[in-house]
Amino acid sequence: MNRMNYCESCRAEHTYTIKKEPQVFRFRGQDIELPERRIAICNNCGSRIDVEELENETMANVARIYAENYGMTSLEIQNVRKQYKLGVRPFAKLLNIGPASVTRYESGSLPQASHLELYKRLQQHPHVILEFFNRNKGSLSSRELKMVETALDAWTNAEDSFQTDDQIIESIFKPYKVTDLAGYSDFSLEKFINMILYFTTNGVLKTKLMKLLWYSDFLYFKRQTVSITGTTYVKYPYGPVPKNHDLILAHLQHMNVIEVDEHTNDEGWTMMMVKASEPFDSTIFTEDELETMREIETHFRNYGSRKISEYAHNEIGWLETEEKQPISYKYAEELREFH
Structure with missing residues (x-):
């Protein structure tokens, strides 16, 4: 089945051929190199055609490479929260970010820069969670407060035997x-x-x-x-x-x-x-x-x-x-x- 899409140069729909080419994108202050970016070329005039599926694929690959090189994987992000045995909602409240954002990040979405820094800080210095608790515990419900205190007490006791630097x-x-x-x-x-x-x-x-x-x-x-x-x-x-x-x-x-x-x-x-x-x-x-x-x-x-x-x-x-x-x-x- 021939694929067709609107060509701006021809001002009409034409079939297109997918080609691969390397390209460098500027993303969040970093140059991200895609060795093989898939692009659509109009079979009628040879111009490039914008195909939403391919553009979405490109941006997903850019975000993935950025996360691998400069950010954190979804598994690393999950482990930040799970090390404390906290639920999504109370953890989000301690970090002062939305629970929906925490869920998206753990599912693979790229965190915004300020949130990524929070995760990196907790990954490198897990005890900082106690600072967040003291700063934001007022946002927790009485039930959540009791659950978080119990979880962090258990985590702190386990960390008493933590390794030195x-x-x-x-x-x-x-x-x-x-x-x-x-x-x-x-x-x-x-x-x-x-x-x-x-x-x-x-x-x-x-x-x-x-x-x-x-x-x-x-x-x-x-x-x-x-x-x-x-x-x-x-x-x-x-x-x-x-x-x-x-x-x-x-x-x-x-x-x-x-x-x-x-x-x-x-x-x-x-x-x-x-x-x-x-x-x-x-x-x-x-x-x-x-x-x-x-x-x-x-x-x-x-x-x-x-x-x-x-x-x-x-x-x-x-x-x-x-x-x-x-x-x-x-x-x-x-x-x-x-x-």
Whole structure:
């Protein structure tokens, strides 16, 4: 069956052919790349035809990619509420958002920016729910208040035995220790923290910091067949990053190891400046490890976040690894040397 739609150029209905082409969309301050956007081409004049079904499909894909890269999945959003064992309505009242919005977000709809920040904050710092409770408990009915108090008391008691910040960070990398995904090393939180302190002494943008860490570990592995920190890195759109990097930064902030200053530049991009809050301890590194870190710092000194990301995109390890998957240190053999 031939598909037909109105063509503005022809001013008449014609059959059309669906073609695929890459396109970049500006969405919520971010450039979202669709590798294959389906578009309709008029079979009569060759002009593009607007087909509602295809436009809806495109925007759904843009929203999905944005959520995967910059937001939260519907499952992560569900888990934020479910960790407290709260119903939709009382949870919504604590966050001061509509219950219908909570239901939509948990079903896959993309949260508005201000609501997404609330969810991210609760995901990274679950105890903040107590602040919301104290601020908004007046909106709860007497029945809801009793239910929420009971649920949060049970959650707080269970959290009394919660892991410390350093234990949480170490648990992220524990499954990969002494494998090719950790550079055949045990993860060293002390070295990981101090490598971050080394590169953030005078402040550095988060995107660039992630690449400096990766290059340090991978270049050292290329030369010594072992990584410096034992960190596992995964492929993200803007280059390699430590696994669960945002969660790690949140815990390092809580430990007062670093400060993170977030602001928006003139182009609408969110910039996160990471700065050390503690002095760097060089004594825990070997001279070879320190020399590798110095070499990386010197080579990329004049690189901005975008330039170093583009540089990393040409590394075999990034190119041949699937999105959001760990990058094997075996690819370090193909890493470009710095001169």
